[in-house]
Amino acid sequence: MSTLTNAAEVLRLFGSGCHAITVTEVGARLGLPKASASRLMKAMRECGMLETIGDSRQHRPGAMMLDLAAAFRQSSSLMRDAAEAVAAVTRQYGHTGYISIRIGQEVTAVVDFEGTAALRVVSNIGQHLPAHLAATGRALLARLPETDLAALYAGHSDLDTILPRIAACRAQGYSLSIQETTPGVEGISVAVGDPGTGEAVALCLVYPHAVVTPQDRDAMIAALGARAADLAQRFGDPIFRAPDFSNRTTP
């Protein structure tokens, strides 16, 4: 089914900052003759997968993607309930929260809740980060058996630092990110899973480093952990480990 594959490749070009694209660009990036690119994108327009922006030559994903992303979120009880839990913590503390999932070596945000606090965080839905470099990613990786983790990162140049860091996160029950992905911003994350579906999500809060004391931070970790523990009990997650403050690191 080459047409479907080509269409998916076109759709996959939208990411990493690419919100709109022309026929010529698609042809160049996918190595398609311009006639093929033009015809494919015409067909994708006609079935709603793409749409043009006004009368311009720029194409973007079609509006149906809003429905599809919503259906994806709603398809999982775990994601739905985790989102509710994070929303509640966001309301409680006023900081931005979100839930993330892992896809291979990357994490991506599923839904976010903007806080009322001073920090304005651009939504990171649609962004993919290396999992080991983000609090959410580390929390999710910590759920993997050692063998699976080693296999996932086999041959990775930073293997020496990744494995111990994830192990520390696993022992601690949460992960912390200090100015790691965004200057001035700290993030805390706890992951929980559903053995019935094999899914796992990371619950996360982000806040400005400068305005949150260590005591505040611990309170938020505890709140996030309590919500996650509730989810873990509800879904019967055998891997879940509640945050443990007795051995502090920044994994």
Add this chain to the structure above:
Amino acid sequence: MSTLTNAAEVLRLFGSGCHAITVTEVGARLGLPKASASRLMKAMRECGMLETIGDSRQHRPGAMMLDLAAAFRQSSSLMRDAAEAVAAVTRQYGHTGYISIRIGQEVTAVVDFEGTAALRVVSNIGQHLPAHLAATGRALLARLPETDLAALYAGHSDLDTILPRIAACRAQGYSLSIQETTPGVEGISVAVGDPGTGEAVALCLVYPHAVVTPQDRDAMIAALGARAADLAQRFGDPIFRAPDFSNRTTP
């Protein structure tokens, strides 16, 4: 391109509460032989458009839809800026806000911002409402020339009530919904457009009817209208009309 059309039809089944679907259901709903449905969905799984939920037979849209929805939102300066404007009003008043777009006779939400107030609103992204029955829809319809509006609703059974209602909304510069789509909930909406791309979005706030006084409501309408006016000026919207309280109705 029949395969692409079929794939799009499969994807379009996700909506109106359908978050997951099996091969047999797809075959039945699209009138496809089960062999065709099976093969099509297998190909869609392989290119990431669909994924199964754990080991079950249930299929959902693939996670790539999160990226595509984000790209859709980011592809439009108007949507981005309108979202920021609504987020600010949500923070200011604590009520849930969102922006919507119109697709034919329907409206759908693009992005929402959950408030801190008592009202817990389930995200309506992924829901489609008849435009004329929603505040956002009426605000957007009010932007259409009379002839376009009449053509859009030609033959509609409620034409006698739709046209005057939209006209009233047009005269007033905003629309109001009182317990119309959700019991106990009121919504206010103002629409603004970008003549460069031909796009229009409705900015909207929803709040519990019981806790918001008419004075509060007017203040929120004014705040939303001021933000929309700023957008209208920035994008050069010749149709925009600021909220006008001198002739109150509930259009």
Add this chain to the structure above:
DNA sequence: AACCATGGTTCCATAAATCCGAACAAACGG
């Protein structure tokens, strides 16, 4: 254990769609 129903997958000959380069059309900028 054998059988049945249900849901899903694979096979294969035929039908339909796709492909690419060339020709053509449209849009843009000087």
Add this chain to the structure above:
DNA sequence: CCGTTTGTTCGGATTTATGGAACCATGGTT
């Protein structure tokens, strides 16, 4: 207006998609 760039259409050979039949997997019943 003209030249350049971008995008679209055409058509026959090639590739892919199709549907019914056969097969497979799973769970429940006798």
